[in-house]
Amino acid sequence: MRRVVWFLVVVVLLAGGAVAADVLVRGQTEDRIAQQTAETFDLAEQPEVTIPGVTFLPQLAGGTIAVVELRAAEATVGDVPLRDVVVELRDVDVAEPHTTREVTFRGLVPLEALTAELELSEGFVVVRSEVLGMPLTVRATPEADGRAVVVRLDSVEVGGIAVPASELPAGLVDVLENFRVEVDALPERMVLDDVTVVEGGFLITASGTDVALVP
Numbered sequence: 001m002r003r004v005v006w007f008l009v010v011v012v013l014l015a016g017g018a019v020a021a022d023v024l025v026r027g028q029t030e031d032r033i034a035q036q037t038a039e040t041f042d043l044a045e046q047p048e049v050t051i052p053g054v055t056f057l058p059q060l061a062g063g064t065i066a067v068v069e070l071r072a073a074e075a076t077v078g079d080v081p082l083r084d085v086v087v088e089l090r091d092v093d094v095a096e097p098h099t100t101r102e103v104t105f106r107g108l109v110p111l112e113a114l115t116a117e118l119e120l121s122e123g124f125v126v127v128r129s130e131v132l133g134m135p136l137t138v139r140a141t142p143e144a145d146g147r148a149v150v151v152r153l154d155s156v157e158v159g160g161i162a163v164p165a166s167e168l169p170a171g172l173v174d175v176l177e178n179f180r181v182e183v184d185a186l187p188e189r190m191v192l193d194d195v196t197v198v199e200g201g202f203l204i205t206a207s208g209t210d211v212a213l214v215p
Contacts, residue, residue, distance in 0.1 A: 026056040033068055036098065036213045037087065047072040047085065065092040075107065078185025082107035083201075089213075097212035103190060105206040108198065109149070109181065118179075123197045125151050125179075134159035140179075142202055144192035149181040149202060187211050 030049040038046045047070040059065050070087040084107060091101035111120060119126040124139040136158050140151040156163050183192060183204070190208030197203075 025060065026051055029056070029060070029065070030068075033089075033092075033098075033213070034070070037070055043072065043075045043077065045072065045075065047075065047087070060094060063094050065094065066090070068092055077107070077183060080109060080181065080183055080185070081113045083110055084108050092213070100211045100213060101209060103187075103208045103211045105186070105190065106203070108201050108203050110201040113201070120197050120199075120201070124154060125197065131158050142195040142197060144195050144204070145180075146191055147183050147186055149183070149192065149195050149204065151179050 030051055033051075034046040034049040037043070037049070050069045050071075051065060052067055052069065053059070056065075068089040070085075070089070072085040073083065075082045075085045086106045088104045089100045089102075093099045111118065119128065121139075123141070125142055127138040127140075129136045129138075136156075138156050139154045141154055142149055142151050181202075183206070186192075186206055187208065189211050190206050192204055192206045194205045195202050
């Protein structure tokens, strides 16, 4: 009986040591990924990194980390300020350059970060002005264009009456046609998938495959 008790004690101690080692190595890996991701995405600060799952050491021994989640309340990607940033990495190689088989990226571009005088309403980008003393309202839809956000002209109203875009003042048309927010700081092999008007700005999503965390 005494031998059985001591055997159980040894098993518990070994298991506890394995759990402690797993937690320690997981934390060190999360810190390293935070640093490398900040450099890859050109973030001003390191994000919060979480590697979910019950055990981590078996993933490390297998050479691939299944899922890595990154979050940042605020971040700057290149020159573009973002809020509520969420990045998910899947199947991350342990060996450098830590190629990630699949990356998804989501963040909010706040309206105040844009230089153009724009409003956001009911899913549209809205520009308001006057023509011959009458109110002018132009509505457009933001779209993803590779690694940039552009807008598509949807409707024009002068004094509440729809008019062709060709009758707009040239300067106003130029504001819309030349509106472009570049997100060049995204890593290579990543492009924008979608741009949605939400309260306070544009919600952008991007994705990529076989993205290296170490440039």
